[in-house]
Amino acid sequence: MIIKTRAVILREIKYRDQSKICSLYSREFGKISVIIKGARNPKNKLSGLFSAGNVVDLVLYKKNSRDIQLVTDGNLISSPMVPAPDLDRFAVLYRIIDLVRHATEGHEKNLSLFKLLSGTLEELYSNDVHFQQLYTWFLLRFVSLLGFQPSLRFCVLSGRELMPAVESMKLKELYFVMNPGGLALPGASGESSAKKQLIPMRLVILLNTFASTRLPSGNSIKADPADVETLLNLLQDYCSLHFGHARPGKNLSIISQILLK
Numbered sequence: 001m002i003i004k005t006r007a008v009i010l011r012e013i014k015y016r017d018q019s020k021i022c023s024l025y026s027r028e029f030g031k032i033s034v035i036i037k038g039a040r041n042p043k044n045k046l047s048g049l050f051s052a053g054n055v056v057d058l059v060l061y062k063k064n065s066r067d068i069q070l071v072t073d074g075n076l077i078s079s080p081m082v083p084a085p086d087l088d089r090f091a092v093l094y095r096i097i098d099l100v101r102h103a104t105e106g107h108e109k110n111l112s113l114f115k116l117l118s119g120t121l122e123e124l125y126s127n128d129v130h131f132q133q134l135y136t137w138f139l140l141r142f143v144s145l146l147g148f149q150p151s152l153r154f155c156v157l158s159g160r161e162l163m164p165a166v167e168s169m170k171l172k173e174l175y176f177v178m179n180p181g182g183l184a185l186p187g188a189s190g191e192s193s194a195k196k197q198l199i200p201m202r203l204v205i206l207l208n209t210f211a212s213t214r215l216p217s218g219n220s221i222k223a224d225p226a227d228v229e230t231l232l233n234l235l236q237d238y239c240s241l242h243f244g245h246a247r248p249g250k251n252l253s254i255i256s257q258i259l260l261k
Helices: 087-103 111-124 131-148 162-169 201-212 225-243 252-260
Strands: 002-015 019-026 030-036 055-061 068-078 173-177 182-184 196-200
Touching (some): 055 111, 087 111, 131 201, 131 225, 196 225, 201 225
Antiparallel strands (some): 002 019, 019 030, 173 182, 173 196
16 A cells, blocks of 8 residues: 655664665654665665654555555655754754654554644754753643643642632742642642652743743743753653653764764
8 A cells, every 4th residue: 555644754774785774753653664775875866865853755655464664755844954953953853753752652643743743843943943942842742642741720639720829828839740740739749759849930830831832933932041941851850750761861972973974
């Protein structure tokens, strides 16, 4: 069966003399593995198309009886190499695709997740990107789509609405509870042995801002970079707990080698 689909390349490995096997996240089939024969031959029209982070339109010769599908054609939609290679862009890119690769099952279509991934990469590959803000926003959306959305409006432990309670009790801090995930009032969190972190109200407000923003572009969310970094680390820990995947590091030496190729 010949099928057309759009996909994001998550990982590539060399196969035999000139071919590649790639893991990708596709619009129609979720995460699948494909083989591209002759993809490492410079004379092949698909050469260079199947690199990690590229968004491509491709044609598959698909058989349900096999685990690795055959790519017969493809076109590049977007690439992290355009407009120009950037160390910070690659650092965020590899965090995103590594998380998607480890936290998703194969052959499970999730159109919302594909739109999140492709839309985030489209923004990531544009000019004037605030990388930490975009990655923080992606983490919150990603973990929510996979069923672990943190409770931000109601206390995750007592069910009490947070903002009226904050105002009446004149609170300056709330807890972020890792499991079950969400914000909690200090009194309610004291009854729980769950892992939690106390965060000031300005971070609570910023977390809600990320949750309500459709897609941050440029520096659209006005925030102290230190506060964004704190939320980023918090959400990485949250993802690590629920997906069983270690917090990704920048690994700048590897990324530098890629950029120098």
